[in-house]
Amino acid sequence: MTGLDDRLKAAIEARRDDLIALTQALVRIPTTNPPGHRYREICDYVDARLKASGFATEFLRAEGTPGDSDRYPRWNIVARREGAKAGDCVHFNGHIDVVEVGHGWTTDPFGGEVRDGRIYGRGTCDMKGGLAAAIVAAEAFIETCPDFAGAIEISGTADEETGGYGGVAYLAERGYFSPDRVSHVIIPEPLNKDRICLGHRGVWWAEIETHGRIAHGSMPFLGDSAIRHMGAVLEEMERWLYPLLAGKRTAMPVVPEGARQSTLNINSIHGGEAEQDADFTGFPAPCVADRCRIVIDRRFLIEEDLGEVKAEIEAMLDRIAAGRPDFSYEIRDLHEVIPTMTDRDAPVVGAVAAAIGKVLGRAPDFVVSPGTYDQKHIDRIGRLKNCIAYGPGILDLAHQPDEWIGIEDMVDSAKVMALTLAELLECPHGDGGSSP
Ligand SMILES: [Zn+2]
Numbered sequence: 001m002t003g004l005d006d007r008l009k010a011a012i013e014a015r016r017d018d019l020i021a022l023t024q025a026l027v028r029i030p031t032t033n034p035p036g037h038r039y040r041e042i043c044d045y046v047d048a049r050l051k052a053s054g055f056a057t058e059f060l061r062a063e064g065t066p067g068d069s070d071r072y073p074r075w076n077i078v079a080r081r082e083g084a085k086a087g088d089c090v091h092f093n094g095h096i097d098v099v100e101v102g103h104g105w106t107t108d109p110f111g112g113e114v115r116d117g118r119i120y121g122r123g124t125c126d127m128k129g130g131l132a133a134a135i136v137a138a139e140a141f142i143e144t145c146p147d148f149a150g151a152i153e154i155s156g157t158a159d160e161e162t163g164g165y166g167g168v169a170y171l172a173e174r175g176y177f178s179p180d181r182v183s184h185v186i187i188p189e190p191l192n193k194d195r196i197c198l199g200h201r202g203v204w205w206a207e208i209e210t211h212g213r214i215a216h217g218s219m220p221f222l223g224d225s226a227i228r229h230m231g232a233v234l235e236e237m238e239r240w241l242y243p244l245l246a247g248k249r250t251a252m253p254v255v256p257e258g259a260r261q262s263t264l265n266i267n268s269i270h271g272g273e274a275e276q277d278a279d280f281t282g283f284p285a286p287c288v289a290d291r292c293r294i295v296i297d298r299r300f301l302i303e304e305d306l307g308e309v310k311a312e313i314e315a316m317l318d319r320i321a322a323g324r325p326d327f328s329y330e331i332r333d334l335h336e337v338i339p340t341m342t343d344r345d346a347p348v349v350g351a352v353a354a355a356i357g358k359v360l361g362r363a364p365d366f367v368v369s370p371g372t373y374d375q376k377h378i379d380r381i382g383r384l385k386n387c388i389a390y391g392p393g394i395l396d397l398a399h400q401p402d403e404w405i406g407i408e409d410m411v412d413s414a415k416v417m418a419l420t421l422a423e424l425l426e427c428p429h430g431d432g433g434s435s436p
Contacts, residue, residue, distance in 0.1 A: 087150025130188030190393025217286025
């Protein structure tokens with residue numbers, strides 16, 4: 001234990017009330033997405049806070065991205081604090097949007113109530129608590145090591161919950177996550193204070209449509225039911241595809257364990273007549289369905305190739321077509337994300353692991369997320385591999401009613417982030433705490 005580490009931990013302890021207040025202030029700005037409320041307001045708040053700590057700030061509106069309009073502008077903030085001399089840049093990226101409230105709350109979702117060592121509210125865990133911890137960690141580090149080498153960046157970005165196109169993707173396209181600007185990226189998503197998330201599985205969404213011919217429901221033999229054709233697709237999935245996917249295991253340390261294989265969800269199914277509004281009291285008409293559609297959500301592994309994943313489904317459909325009269329289908333791509341995983345020996349991984357050891361007295365668990373988050377854009381668009389998710393909060397609480405974050409977890413996590421900065425950025429008068 002060095003003197004610097006102790007001073008950083010003490011500096012975080014001294015900011016405990018400030019960390020709580022900052023989290024509450026962020027939660028009290030309801031940045032629900034969709035549609036993307038109050039992005040500018042929360043950026044203004046972060047701007048005032050970080051300017052006071054010596055950061056230069058920039059506002060970027062992601063004009064023309066999905067959902068951006070004058071009513072719901074996609075605002076992002078990027079703040080940068082230069083050190084005393086050149087060196088690496090450590091970037092903390094937090095998304096500023098939260099999902100809808102939903103039902104079942106017993107506390108005010110935007111109240112930020114503190115009770116039993118927790119802060120309650122939508123976005124406490126996912127991920128305003130993590131953003132607040134990063135801000136406090138950076139401020140504590142700067143005060144303790146005012147002549148540090150390198151730079152610290154903090155960004156608050158829009159739309160993570162809806163794909164990140166108006167947020168991290170937009171910034172990455174403009175070079176904000178390029179290796180010539182940023183060396184290390186930490187995304188304080190709620191992965192628990194003792195876990196380092198290295199990346200995520202891949203995604204392919206597609207719509208499959210089967211075709212039929214409409215006829216009177218009393219004489220279905222005069223038509224051709226698209227729903228029965230889709231039934232054949234579902235049956236083949238049960239018989240052939242699901243067992244095949246269950247057999248594909250990954251070396252990625254995905255949590256929970258059940259996601260350590262390929263998975264496929266059928267997000268929706270619809271065939272025949274459109275569903276009527278709930279207040280329609282009449283009967284449906286007797287018709288043979290001439291269209292049936294499903295949307296599939298295929299999650300794939302780093303060991304799999306997206307082309308092969310698609311070809312597998314197409315081969316299955318072609319096989320059905322070969323054995324089933326009048327079967328025809330269309331398949332449409334909706335969305336795709338390539339899996340990403342940072343190396344365990346990447347610099348940011350080693351630094352956070354060392355800091356976790358110093359703060360929590362244990363080695364971290366290395367995990368991979370079953371679903372994607374903004375790391376995809378940093379990897380694919382920014383071409384920056386040295387990126388992880390690390391932050392306080394219990395992932396299972398994200399998007400739930402009565403979402404909360406533990407104050408002790410936030411404090412510990414902020415200490416880990418401050419010590420990580422000391423690991424990655426030279427601190428000349430820090431009692432030898434830095435070891436590049
Ligand atoms: Zn999140």
